[in-house]
Amino acid sequence: MDEFDEIARLYRPLTRGAPEALDLLDDAAVIPSRPGYDLVVTKDAIVAGVHFLPDDPLDLVARKLLRVNLSDLAAKAAEPYAYFLAVAWPTACGFAERERFAKGLAQDQQAFGLRLFGGDTVSTPGPLTASLTVMGWAPSGGAVRRGGAKVGDVVLVSGTIGDGGLGLKAAQGALEGVTHDEAAWLADRYRLPQPRLQLRQTLRDHASAAADVSDGLLADAGHVGTASGAGITLDLDSLPLSAAARTWVGAQPDPCAALLVLASLGDDYEIVCTARPSAVDALTTSAATAGVRLAAIGRVTAAHGLAARYAGAPVAIQRTGWSHV
Amino acid sequence: MDEFDEIARLYRPLTRGAPEALDLLDDAAVIPSRPGYDLVVTKDAIVAGVHFLPDDPLDLVARKLLRVNLSDLAAKAAEPYAYFLAVAWPTACGFAERERFAKGLAQDQQAFGLRLFGGDTVSTPGPLTASLTVMGWAPSGGAVRRGGAKVGDVVLVSGTIGDGGLGLKAAQGALEGVTHDEAAWLADRYRLPQPRLQLRQTLRDHASAAADVSDGLLADAGHVGTASGAGITLDLDSLPLSAAARTWVGAQPDPCAALLVLASLGDDYEIVCTARPSAVDALTTSAATAGVRLAAIGRVTAAHGLAARYAGAPVAIQRTGWSHV
Numbered sequence: 086m087d088e089f090d091e092i093a094r095l096y097r098p099l100t101r102g103a104p105e106a107l108d109l110l111d112d113a114a115v116i117p118s119r120p121g122y123d124l125v126v127t128k129d130a131i132v133a134g135v136h137f138l139p140d141d142p143l144d145l146v147a148r149k150l151l152r153v154n155l156s157d158l159a160a161k162a163a164e165p166y167a168y169f170l171a172v173a174w175p176t177a178c179g180f181a182e183r184e185r186f187a188k189g190l191a192q193d194q195q196a197f198g199l200r201l202f203g204g205d206t207v208s209t210p211g212p213l214t215a216s217l218t219v220m221g222w223a224p225s226g227g228a229v230r231r232g233g234a235k236v237g238d239v240v241l242v243s244g245t246i247g248d249g250g251l252g253l254k255a256a257q258g259a260l261e262g263v264t265h266d267e268a269a270w271l272a273d274r275y276r277l278p279q280p281r282l283q284l285r286q287t288l289r290d291h292a293s294a295a296a297d298v299s300d301g302l303l304a305d306a307g308h309v310g311t312a313s314g315a316g317i318t319l320d321l322d323s324l325p326l327s328a329a330a331r332t333w334v335g336a337q338p339d340p341c342a343a344l345l346v347l348a349s350l351g352d353d354y355e356i357v358c359t360a361r362p363s364a365v366d367a368l369t370t371s372a373a374t375a376g377v378r379l380a381a382i383g384r385v386t387a388a389h390g391l392a393a394r395y396a397g398a399p400v401a402i403q404r405t406g407w408s409h410v
Numbered sequence: 411m412d413e414f415d416e417i418a419r420l421y422r423p424l425t426r427g428a429p430e431a432l433d434l435l436d437d438a439a440v441i442p443s444r445p446g447y448d449l450v451v452t453k454d455a456i457v458a459g460v461h462f463l464p465d466d467p468l469d470l471v472a473r474k475l476l477r478v479n480l481s482d483l484a485a486k487a488a489e490p491y492a493y494f495l496a497v498a499w500p501t502a503c504g505f506a507e508r509e510r511f512a513k514g515l516a517q518d519q520q521a522f523g524l525r526l527f528g529g530d531t532v533s534t535p536g537p538l539t540a541s542l543t544v545m546g547w548a549p550s551g552g553a554v555r556r557g558g559a560k561v562g563d564v565v566l567v568s569g570t571i572g573d574g575g576l577g578l579k580a581a582q583g584a585l586e587g588v589t590h591d592e593a594a595w596l597a598d599r600y601r602l603p604q605p606r607l608q609l610r611q612t613l614r615d616h617a618s619a620a621a622d623v624s625d626g627l628l629a630d631a632g633h634v635g636t637a638s639g640a641g642i643t644l645d646l647d648s649l650p651l652s653a654a655a656r657t658w659v660g661a662q663p664d665p666c667a668a669l670l671v672l673a674s675l676g677d678d679y680e681i682v683c684t685a686r687p688s689a690v691d692a693l694t695t696s697a698a699t700a701g702v703r704l705a706a707i708g709r710v711t712a713a714h715g716l717a718a719r720y721a722g723a724p725v726a727i728q729r730t731g732w733s734h735v
Contacts, residue, residue, distance in 0.1 A: 130496035171455035171541035211536015216496035
């Protein structure tokens, strides 16, 4: 099977007939303008052995790749629209593996309202490498940015923090201090994050700034501060934790140090956002209606930089997150 | 230097302050709609050792990556606008090499009118792998597509054919039958293709269909036929050749077989297009005014599939181009 047969069999069905994709028969996709809307575009890449485990099932890898990009759209309050895929396949990956990857894409693009508009498949002597360019729409000027936080704003985060990072360790069989069931639950959280797209309207209506938590809460909250020209102070004892993460913290000698680890791990794909104090009730109520719990975890400050407190006292931060360079 | 310092030093300058890029401080770029225009989007990936030689200078690699994507925009008659970059860096690549790559991007984005809007840098245990998503604008409905050819249209191609493929062999030191200077010229054509963006207005005004010649003339002309629901017949003796390619053909035992090889090699990044017979004069005159020679090389036919002739007689086609799977 050559490249063109593979495109026809595996990828053309993923366009679902979108006219923009030109049946993947052309040099490019053609996207009509949508007056009154901005196109929100994000691009992330993943490498086997770096961003996922080499023996992770490829349908899950594809779904995670879609989801980590969708998490960026969620943080901008954008509505999913389309994606472009580039995959470098190791020659050892046969049709069955490529088909499994495409099936993962099909499953999640359906769930999240995306269609494939184009891309490229190439071969590599190295590990499986894929990059996705994902596009969404936001009403003109309505994309929520990292740079909108104001001094005095409350910092909030969705869901629970630290599960993705603990889940990576669990998936590697290297996590101690939790039950077998908790380890399995955490590994699932790592392998298949839930982009918080249901927060779109909530963020657009009530948040002053937002980012997704991919590099670790401390790092990503810090980015909101930097982009906003302000500082961020987080209260570690306010971090929302899953039952499994609470079990893990309970097994550590120093709870403050353990919370700092959880706030430094990546792969949560939650949303960290800020809001005026007067908007916090409306924000959390709207989020709850959308099925997501938002927890207040800190403040935007006039002092630049990131600070953390535990039991009201300052905590030194050594590491603000993983960076995948 | 961490990922964020690297972004600030190497990549933020490539945004040239474009507001869409949000200083690369955000989760995504935000592109305002441009009523009356379509956004034309292409995505290509390259892998060291597959699409470029492992010891090619990284500024040239970056420039070629931009140019192969720009060639897709040229074929659609789109005006270059922006790009998103994902790079997987081998850990052995230090800052000097990354800087050289960024300098190549800076040089060519300036020459071709692009700005960087976002992307991702990751590490890889494998070869350097990069993917680019390039965007351009075309007046609404004005992007020239592969699917517009009609039976009876003339097939034309820009510049000269086969130089890129011969140039690859020359760059590997494996090309015989040409002079030293010709080999060097061909290797340059391979390393640094010239996207035919100056044909934009010409194609929009006079062409019925167009594609860029990246996989080989036969393959790409064949794609125009397939997308148009028609066939293509090419006259191999009409292929426009460079002086170096003519030298090479002259050194081969069978000129027809040699022309078939040139028409099957990839990496030309010329434009193959079609036009109504009545539009051919205006098309070629307009192209000449833009500084590009277009040669008539065949016809669009009612019989599906791709056919070739030499000295008026049919020629069997064994291979229609390289596919990088």
